[in-house]
Amino acid sequence: MGKTLVYPKRDSNTVNRYKHRATYDLGAIHSIINSSQVLHVSFNPGPSDPFPAILPMIGQMASFDYPSASIDEPLDCYLHGYVSSRIMNLARASEDEGLPVCVAASKVDGLVLSLTPNSHSYNYRSAILHGYAKLVTDEAEKLWAMELITNSVLPDRWKHSRIPPDKAEMSSTVILKVRIVDGSGKIRDGGVSDERKDTDNTEVTERVWTGVVPVYETFGEPIPSVSNKVEEIPGYITSYVAKTNEKNRDYATTAVGITLPKEEQH
Amino acid sequence: MGKTLVYPKRDSNTVNRYKHRATYDLGAIHSIINSSQVLHVSFNPGPSDPFPAILPMIGQMASFDYPSASIDEPLDCYLHGYVSSRIMNLARASEDEGLPVCVAASKVDGLVLSLTPNSHSYNYRSAILHGYAKLVTDEAEKLWAMELITNSVLPDRWKHSRIPPDKAEMSSTVILKVRIVDGSGKIRDGGVSDERKDTDNTEVTERVWTGVVPVYETFGEPIPSVSNKVEEIPGYITSYVAKTNEKNRDYATTAVGITLPKEEQH
Numbered sequence: 001m002g003k004t005l006v007y008p009k010r011d012s013n014t015v016n017r018y019k020h021r022a023t024y025d026l027g028a029i030h031s032i033i034n035s036s037q038v039l040h041v042s043f044n045p046g047p048s049d050p051f052p053a054i055l056p057m058i059g060q061m062a063s064f065d066y067p068s069a070s071i072d073e074p075l076d077c078y079l080h081g082y083v084s085s086r087i088m089n090l091a092r093a094s095e096d097e098g099l100p101v102c103v104a105a106s107k108v109d110g111l112v113l114s115l116t117p118n119s120h121s122y123n124y125r126s127a128i129l130h131g132y133a134k135l136v137t138d139e140a141e142k143l144w145a146m147e148l149i150t151n152s153v154l155p156d157r158w159k160h161s162r163i164p165p166d167k168a169e170m171s172s173t174v175i176l177k178v179r180i181v182d183g184s185g186k187i188r189d190g191g192v193s194d195e196r197k198d199t200d201n202t203e204v205t206e207r208v209w210t211g212v213v214p215v216y217e218t219f220g221e222p223i224p225s226v227s228n229k230v231e232e233i234p235g236y237i238t239s240y241v242a243k244t245n246e247k248n249r250d251y252a253t254t255a256v257g258i259t260l261p262k263e264e265q266h
Numbered sequence: 267m268g269k270t271l272v273y274p275k276r277d278s279n280t281v282n283r284y285k286h287r288a289t290y291d292l293g294a295i296h297s298i299i300n301s302s303q304v305l306h307v308s309f310n311p312g313p314s315d316p317f318p319a320i321l322p323m324i325g326q327m328a329s330f331d332y333p334s335a336s337i338d339e340p341l342d343c344y345l346h347g348y349v350s351s352r353i354m355n356l357a358r359a360s361e362d363e364g365l366p367v368c369v370a371a372s373k374v375d376g377l378v379l380s381l382t383p384n385s386h387s388y389n390y391r392s393a394i395l396h397g398y399a400k401l402v403t404d405e406a407e408k409l410w411a412m413e414l415i416t417n418s419v420l421p422d423r424w425k426h427s428r429i430p431p432d433k434a435e436m437s438s439t440v441i442l443k444v445r446i447v448d449g450s451g452k453i454r455d456g457g458v459s460d461e462r463k464d465t466d467n468t469e470v471t472e473r474v475w476t477g478v479v480p481v482y483e484t485f486g487e488p489i490p491s492v493s494n495k496v497e498e499i500p501g502y503i504t505s506y507v508a509k510t511n512e513k514n515r516d517y518a519t520t521a522v523g524i525t526l527p528k529e530e531q532h
Binding site: 038102118166194228 | 278283303304306310311315316317319322324348351367370372374377380383386388390392394396413419420424426428429431435439457460465467472476478479480481482483484488490491493494496500503507515518519
């Protein structure tokens with residue numbers, strides 16, 4: 001474990017509740033971000049607005065400077081957006097380091113149904129990152145990030161679509177690059193955990209069903225558009241759909257089976 | 267439509283991109299929030315931290331003062347949390363109106379695969395709310411909100427578990443009540459939408475498969491805990507699992523079939 005890279009613990013990213021579920025491991029955090037279809041990105045619109053804003057965005061962690069960097073190495077977060085959106089305008093206007101943002105991703109893996117509401121929980125994986133966002137101005141890096149993000153939605157889609165983007169398409173799309181300062185993750189798996197005051201009470205245990213309902217995201221059968229001219233659904237789509245469905249179902253089910261020592265659960 | 271209640275448009279909640287997808291309708295926004303298993307809640311930790319924070323939380327919109335209020339009427343957002351978490355400490359310490367927060371919920375309903383990456387999209391539903399968060403101090407309101415939130419995870423679970431919570435359980439749980447100031451939602455459904463420059467290009471249309479891959483959340487078979495003593499999985503669980511699976515699958519599939527006028531798509 002000596003070589004595992006971890007994010008530094010600062011006030012802003014240190015997990016204080018259920019610490020045993022926390023991770024600062026780059027690989028674990030980046031994996032949660034990269035397998036999420038939507039990221040929630042928070043920023044402050046300006047001094048006249050008391051409320052932070054949240055925008056759902058598509059993004060990926062990767063390194064343009066070190067393209068061979070693996071998931072557990074330092075990476076940047078690339079976010080896809082529209083040229084005149086508020087977050088892009090703020091990032092464009094930001095000086096020095098860039099716009100301070102928080103990036104979050106969360107997945108629910110199961111409903112954990114215990115004897116008493118207080119012991120109910122989710123199996124879940126969540127991650128947050130803090131960093132400074134700037135617009136990508138280098139055209140090669142921008143094109144690379146656009147391909148990265150398209151292929152995160154569906155692997156190999158980029159090369160199977162009409163590329164490269166034309167001039168109008170390139171200028172209407174903006175890529176935000178977040179230089180990460182810190183991050184943390186939280187993972188809960190396992191079964192139910194109840195306290196002795198309830199497990200010793202037969203009136204309760206004979207009446208209340210306990211267990212886990214697995215939760216996972218599913219892809220349905222691809223539905224061709226009315227204008228589609230390609231007769232068969234291509235293999236890179238059908239195989240990704242099948243593989244992801246199996247992986248998601250397996251994760252949610254297997255997560256229940258991992259038995260943590262009693263005192264670490266719930 | 268004269269009676270539909272809408273949130274006021276302010277700078278902080280007005281949708282500027284794809285305006286035709288925007289909604290300010292209370293019913294639409296509250297429905298997205300209430301059918302989401304996880305909400306992302308953003309707040310500012312304090313003047314010494316440049317980054318907004320995001321916390322995944324469980325919550326529901328409802329009215330304690332007007333319990334018969336329907337989903338399209340003014341409601342408060344109740345969020346469940348732990349007594350000493352940072353957001354609870356900030357809300358406890360906040361004066362006057364409460365802690366300014368942003369609450370967000372997003373669901374992906376489909377991958378929209380068009381001819382060119384620039385026209386790719388998701389079918390999705392997203393909502394944000396801005397408001398001021400305060401701790402619920404009235405014990406009756408707190409207990410009511412705990413039941414509300416438990417039953418949002420699984421309808422009727424509260425009464426089928428060991429209730430009421432004891433003194434220690436009541437004091438370790440904190441409920442945050444957000445008084446909503448504004449909100450907005452965004453909904454994208456329908457099929458692919460491409461520009462004439464691509465649909466007229468047979469080299470592209472004969473090569474690129476276009477269509478929608480539906481995406482929906484699925485519940486797996488409930489897995490009893492090792493200590494479970496109730497032989498059969500109760501009907502309120504199996505029927506909710508079956509009904510929700512059907513509803514989620516139907517929504518994602520039906521969403522593809524809604525055909526918007528050409529110029530409103532993408």
